[in-house]
Amino acid sequence: MSSAIEISNVTFAYEDKTVLENISLTIEQGEFSAIIGPNGSGKSTLINIMVGLLTPNSGSVRIAGHNIGYLPQRSFAFNQAFPADVKEVVSMGLYTKVGLFRRLKKSDWGKVYDTLGLVDMLDYKDKLIGHLSGGQQQRVFIARALVSDPQILFLDEPTVGVDAKSQQALFDLLEKLNKERGITIVMVTHDVWVITDKVNRVICMGNGHIYPNCSLDNMDAHMLSELYGYPIKLESHVHRS
Numbered sequence: 001m002s003s004a005i006e007i008s009n010v011t012f013a014y015e016d017k018t019v020l021e022n023i024s025l026t027i028e029q030g031e032f033s034a035i036i037g038p039n040g041s042g043k044s045t046l047i048n049i050m051v052g053l054l055t056p057n058s059g060s061v062r063i064a065g066h067n068i069g070y071l072p073q074r075s076f077a078f079n080q081a082f083p084a085d086v087k088e089v090v091s092m093g094l095y096t097k098v099g100l101f102r103r104l105k106k107s108d109w110g111k112v113y114d115t116l117g118l119v120d121m122l123d124y125k126d127k128l129i130g131h132l133s134g135g136q137q138q139r140v141f142i143a144r145a146l147v148s149d150p151q152i153l154f155l156d157e158p159t160v161g162v163d164a165k166s167q168q169a170l171f172d173l174l175e176k177l178n179k180e181r182g183i184t185i186v187m188v189t190h191d192v193w194v195i196t197d198k199v200n201r202v203i204c205m206g207n208g209h210i211y212p213n214c215s216l217d218n219m220d221a222h223m224l225s226e227l228y229g230y231p232i233k234l235e236s237h238v239h240r241s
């Protein structure tokens, strides 16, 4: 396996507030990893550094492959009256490739429809984006991030505002994209207990540290409480014979 992302000794501060200090992390191609940690621990900051939206104060970031997809946090929290339909929203993911003022070709629309099929939203292609549920909107935004065939997909809290059933379906979709298309996925999430059987790896952030291989099975209530910043009680399963 060769690495998709190599972060070496990265330090980042917002003005005088240091959020990441000397962080190193390697993610292999084909991995599906989840980044977890309490509010304010720097998860979004790290993703923004990985996608190149923020520049570290020191250290280096190397991304293999020239094509990445990014689903920012709360991307569904846009103006619900936004007058675009589903196929137009997905086609926006091609604008960096075709240029903002060029018309999409027939083959580009073919790609838009194929991608909508992949996320199971083709039947909704002519619907206004504001008329869809939170889970359906997230599928459309995932399609927008996927339409340019990225090798790596970054998602920041993709299930916020999505009901439990649709959450599970979204994680199933990501698992399919990872397993069947070989897309490397890096996802920030709070749904710790839902994702453990889906991802190859859990990366924990907290107290200014990064734990690149954080097995939840091995964590006790004390460690989880430290990570989340509030007391966590683990209930043991009662075994009845």
Ligand SMILES: Nc1ncnc2c1ncn2[C@@H]1O[C@H](COP(=O)(O)OP(=O)(O)OP(=O)(O)O)[C@@H](O)[C@H]1O
Pocket (backbone or CB within 6 Å): 014, 017, 019, 037, 038, 039, 040, 041, 042, 043, 044, 045, 046
């Ligand atoms: N633009 C900014 N300017 C100044 N401080 C910021 C800025 N963005 C984030 N911060 C601060 O940096 C720290 C890390 O923020 P970040 O959003 O990366 O954390 P997070 O782990 O993603 O949190 P959450 O789980 O709440 O999304 C927080 O203390 C936050 O207040």
